Amino acid sequence: MAKTVDQHFDDLRQTRVWRSIFRSGTGSSTLKRALAIQQNVFLHLFSTKVRTRMLSLSATWYLGTLTLGAFLILVATGIPLMLYYHPSVPQAYADTKDLQFVVSSGMFLRNLHRWSAHAMVLLVFAHMFKVFYRGAYRPPREFNWVIGVILLLITLLLSYTGYLLPWDQLAYWAITVGSNIASAVPLVGEKIRFLLLGGHAVNANALLRFYVLHCMVLPLVAMFFVAIHFWRIRKDGGLYSHESEPATVRANAAGTQIELKEER
């Protein structure tokens, strides 16, 4: 019975429509599997081949992938939340309470969004620590570390802008304090605060600006840098594995123990 289902799928994969979408065709040769990655618009950012040991939990603890997972959950829960939320004063607070107590599954979506946001900040830091202590930031991957720092900042900004949206006391005073911290920047601090809030106080303008930043600008910027981040993994020689680094391989071939040297 199971075999017939498989056969049906095989027949489907041979149809002209299927072959027009997935050009690499069927079969499990190394070439076909590499082509399946290389010819997919989403997967072509990644390496077509990965060392088996890099897929083990101990290699990366999957922290980068988990961060991406948290981000995808945030997008998937954030869009439905936007359907019930008006970024206006004082409607925003009422909408938040409606989401929590009136809308079906609203509490679930909102809490999932909130906990995923906390998890994402945690995971980004964990990912950075793991990369740092493994030494995976070293050349030729140093630029990808810089991209990662930018992504950390975007994550924190997403967290910060989302904090204002419930428009409760906690949100109001947190953003008051946060925007006053921004105004401590020398010379241009007051200007930054004015542009960020769209005024001199946390008000309707500030709520709308934070909403646009949170739902539109920052997610798009994040996706842009995430794409570069993933693409650079392939370009910089795949996931970092000490045993596979050229210097280690050379040293092992020469039968000597490698000593890690500091750059510069």
Added chain:
Amino acid sequence: MADEKQAEQDLSRRQFFVRLGLGSLGIAAAGTAAFAYQYLEPNVLYEPSPVVNAGKPDRYPLDSVTLDVNSAIYIIHSQEGFFSLSAVCTHLGCLTAWNAELNVIACPCHGSKFEQNGRKIEGPAPKPLPWKRIWLNDDGDLLIDRSADVPALARDSFVRI
């Protein structure tokens, strides 16, 4: 010899158009940046007026400290007269509150404490609470201009009745 030097200094037609193109793009980019900056800066703000009407002076008994939560100012009736303080903490902008039992103005966010005249007692606040201009209008109401700081404890910073 002179011709060769001339030729080195002259731009080729291609180089000239490349520079012209890049220069135009540069000017257009600078214009776009200026346009974007001006657009992001609001020209009209629908924020409340800085001048607050605090009502008749007899609403405030002698030796009282009254917080107006909406306008974030204190109206204080002291022996020397009426004066007004900003209620916004000079640390990071939280709203302070008057604690009548301890006789201090306290900030709930990071623990700064101030005297009744705005002077800092303790905490991370870098400056005392600023005094605000206060005066009586023709109807006998107390008006406070939140945008105008006046020197603390100065003669003109009080309203005497």
